[in-house]
Amino acid sequence: MTLGVNADELIYAPIPKLPPLRRIHDTVYEQDPDARKSLEYHRSRPTDEIVGSLRPSPGNKEQLRVKPDGRVFQGNTRIKVLEERGYPVNDLPRDVIP
Amino acid sequence: MKARRNSAGKKLYGPTVQYADGTVVAGKLLDIEDILTAFERLNADARSAFLCVFAHDLTVAVRALLFDRPVPEADLDRVWKINEFMHQLTSCANPRGQWSARDGALLLRSIIDTSFERGVDRWIGHALAVAAGNTIQTEMPFSAK
Numbered sequence: 001m002t003l004g005v006n007a008d009e010l011i012y013a014p015i016p017k018l019p020p021l022r023r024i025h026d027t028v029y030e031q032d033p034d035a036r037k038s039l040e041y042h043r044s045r046p047t048d049e050i051v052g053s054l055r056p057s058p059g060n061k062e063q064l065r066v067k068p069d070g071r072v073f074q075g076n077t078r079i080k081v082l083e084e085r086g087y088p089v090n091d092l093p094r095d096v097i098p
Numbered sequence: 099m100k101a102r103r104n105s106a107g108k109k110l111y112g113p114t115v116q117y118a119d120g121t122v123v124a125g126k127l128l129d130i131e132d133i134l135t136a137f138e139r140l141n142a143d144a145r146s147a148f149l150c151v152f153a154h155d156l157t158v159a160v161r162a163l164l165f166d167r168p169v170p171e172a173d174l175d176r177v178w179k180i181n182e183f184m185h186q187l188t189s190c191a192n193p194r195g196q197w198s199a200r201d202g203a204l205l206l207r208s209i210i211d212t213s214f215e216r217g218v219d220r221w222i223g224h225a226l227a228v229a230a231g232n233t234i235q236t237e238m239p240f241s242a243k
Contacts, residue, residue: 018118024165056115058231061151063113065158073165074158091118097162098114098220 019070042081056095066094112227136234138199148233149191155225
């Protein structure tokens with residue numbers, strides 16, 4: 001079937017992208033020894049374990065919780081560790097805080 | 099005997115989940131009666147875990163409500179109420195405390211009822227879903243794609 005337009009004129013609807021994640025605790029690791037310890041702990045954990053802990057599912061009590069604008073309200077330290085490892089954190093499912 | 103039913107007709111929902119492709123799966127409707135009944139049947143250790151998870155989840159509500167300044171007066175009132183809930187929940191969760199299973203269920207019922215009156219029901223629904231999902235082996239109140 002002819003659509004009446006050339007293929008190079010077609011406009012493709014972009015796949016909707018979520019706002020990138022933004023950690024709300026960026027400087028806390030330098031200021032707060034407890035936060036630093038938490039960071040060191042999570043750095044010792046394997047990537048798949050961290051990713052699993054962020055997934056919104058019935059067995060998880062601390063899943064990734066994010067505002068619609070991408071600000072992270074739960075999972076900041078784990079997201080930081082994943083970013084350090086080059087993990088695509090913006091692909092993670094998000095428990096949305098309205 | 100079951101806890102009293104003041105929240106009849108009112109609804110709580112579990113977490114809403116958004117996926118990288120933009121799909122949004124709305125939170126599932128919670129069966130409050132089922133959850134409270136199952137809570138009463140848990141052993142003391144599991145009840146304590148339920149209450150700890152519930153209270154911990156509410157700390158995220160406080161973060162979210164207080165993060166953007168200035169904080170509207172209505173949100174300060176919500177934080178005040180949520181703090182009261184956490185105060186009661188953490189007392190009830192103490193394994194050396196005197197709370198029975200029924201007392202715990204009555205407390206949860208009271209918190210649920212008050213949550214509708216104080217406009218914090220969405221936070222309580224989330225916390226209830228997460229606590230139930232972690233400690234009660236029933237149909238899980240979570241969204242799934």
